[in-house]
Every structure is written in C-alpha cells, then in structure tokens.
Amino acid sequence: MGEDTDGGAPRRDGRSTDTAHRIREVALELFIRQGFSRTTLQDIADELGLTRAALYYHHPSKDHLIASLVQPAKDDIDGFLTHAETDHLSTRELLEGFFDLNYRHRMIFLALVRDPTGLGSVDAEGWVTQLAAQAQRLLAGDEPTTDDRLRALVAINGLSRCATVLPDVPHDELREHSVALAMEIVAGIRGHPGAEPGRQPR
Amino acid sequence: MGEDTDGGAPRRDGRSTDTAHRIREVALELFIRQGFSRTTLQDIADELGLTRAALYYHHPSKDHLIASLVQPAKDDIDGFLTHAETDHLSTRELLEGFFDLNYRHRMIFLALVRDPTGLGSVDAEGWVTQLAAQAQRLLAGDEPTTDDRLRALVAINGLSRCATVLPDVPHDELREHSVALAMEIVAGIRGHPGAEPGRQPR
DNA sequence: GTCTATACCCAGATAGAC
C-alpha cells in the first residue's frame, strides 16, 4: 500500500505523524480484519486512545474515511484506463497493466470483496459500470457483438478476480497465468483492437 | 434455517396471502428499488400500513427478512452443486445449470450487487468462498494446477456475471454465448473432468 | 393470533467547552 494519500491533513511540511494518517492506517487494518460494517468508529477510536468525536475532526464521516482509503485505487485505475485509451496500448499491455493495478491494490479490494458493505460508501455502482464500459470499448471496439461484450467482460472481471483472490499463489506465477488466460479469452474477439498479427487463436 | 421462507407465519393450510408473505413482497420491491441499507423497516411498515413492531411479529429481524429473500437462491445453488457432484454431470450440463441458476435469481443478485450491504445479512463470506471451492473441484479436479484453478475461477465467475449483469441481451442469446465461452475457458484444463471426448479446443 | 404503544440501546454525527 503505497504513498497513500493524505486526506484532509492540515500540515504538509515534512511532518508525518498526522493523526489523520494514523486513523487511516488503523482503520484499514481493522476494516481488513473484521469488515467495514462490523468495525465501528468506537473500535477505531479505542485502538488509538481517542474518542469518536476526535475522529470527526479529521474525517467528516465514516463514509468519507472509507472512501479516502479506496480513492487511491480508484484514481489509479481511472488514470490507467485514460492513459490506455489515449496512448493506444496493445492488448497485452492493457491486460498486464490492469492486472498490476488490481494486484497493487489487492488488500483494499479483498476487504471490499469480503465485506462489500464498503462499496456503499464509494460511488461503486456508477464507477464499476463505467469502468466496465470503458474496458469493454478498449478491448472490443465500438460495435461489439454480444460475444465480444461477453469476452471483454469475462476477461476483465476474471483478471481482477485472479489478482485479488488467491493469496497463496506467488505473484509472478499468478500474473503470468492470469494474463495468458485473459489474452486467450480476448483473442476470440473478431479482429480485436491491438491484436498482434502473428497470434494463434489457441 | 431450513424449510422456511415462511418466517413465523401461523397458518400452513393452502392459504397464501399471509401478512408475512406480503411483507416479503413489499420488502423485495423496496430493496430492489432503493437498496437494502437505505430501506428501513419503517419504510416497509408504512407501505403496508403497519408499524415496525408488527413486522417483528412475522420476521425476527431485518437480517432474517433479507436472508429469507436470499435463501431460495442459496438453497437452489447449493442443491445444484450437490446434485452435480453426486450425479457426475458433464461439464456442459454443469455450466448450463449454473448459468440457469444465476439467471433465475438474477433480480436478487442484482439487488445484492447494487447494494452489497445485504450480503452482511446472509453468511455470504463463508458461502461464496465455499461455493467457489466446490465449483473449482468439480471443474478442475482434486489436484489442480494454478492454471486450472484460474480457469475454473474465471469461468464460474464470468458465467455468474454474464447472467446477472447485461439485462439488455435476450435470454437465449445470452445463455448460448455465455456457456460457450465458459466451455472454451474450461477446455484448457488438463484432462478436465467430464470432458466430452470429441470436443474441439475452439 | 395479530397488531399497537412504548421503551431501549447502539452507532453515527454535531456543538461547544477546554
């Protein structure tokens, strides 16, 4: 988990021990351990030796807190798709990049899978559908057949799934096989954009 | 849990228009329209001209109410998988059956996707993972390679996704293409169980 | 057997003192 953000923290000088930041750390940990809905603000406050009210000074609401944890992943993916669109990535680059994205943020995604309640705090519905549409257009073009749509959907969906679930598989192996499988699925799209001329249908 | 679907309803003769049943109807409608979390017991009671407490007479809690709506789908799927295991269904039968199941209950699944809050009411976590494991074993056998696991995961996951999302595609077309794609994915499993000897890899 | 009235408690959220 990375650089992570910095929600509404006041000071931007080298200082690090922002309470806001510590709150996010503890919150993420608890959310992953026991899910969003079963983690109360009281739990978080207790863990930090604070009161609920103190949390509100740093984060306007529980929803916002959750959103601020998901936001980096969201931005990352959105940015990648935009970049993919403008820079005409090859299919392989697209799928690899998408896997890496999902893998990088797998902890949050895992938390969201285990307790999807958290999706309610972020836009989710709009986001996921729009994301799916965008990925579909990249993979299947502007006038996809039903089969094309299905392939794009299943490939993207599967890729995301493979990257988050399956913690016991080592990264390199997981990545290689996941992308290969996605490539195979997408290969069935008629004259799929970014196709590598020499590919074998199977 | 078990028989039910008929919360605490008193009469068990042929009668149908039990209050308990009307509650479920109204509840499902509201849940689909505005999500689980944003639908309060008050909303449901108001719609029926009752009080919250009256609901309590028929259903022990909101969680139970939600669970009773999801239960049929759950039982249906569990039953199918058990049946598939004991009766050694072919891969095609398995995938077709799984699609049909997901399609039949797509309204509830859609509601659960749109507001995953409801998943908290049912076991969800345990259920889904166990279900995935079971499906994987059916498709990939007892000692799957990583690639096998991925294929089973992506196929099942994709099938479920295709059946619920994509309301604009007519049923027959959707079913045909979804199953075909799943078959294609699963075909890559080495000597996959239930393989039809004469199949073409693509 | 079916429902109302009412109280209860928890967790999210706000106001204002320090």
Add this chain to the structure above:
DNA sequence: GTCTATCTGGGTATAGAC
C-alpha cells in the same frame, strides 16, 4: 486537536389491547 455532552435514526424487545 481533543474532550464531554447530546441529538438522531433505526433496529431490537416486551407488554398488553383487541
């Protein structure tokens, strides 16, 4: 920046009217 106090919404629970 953190506290105490308080409000609110809503799920839970019981007693009792009919």
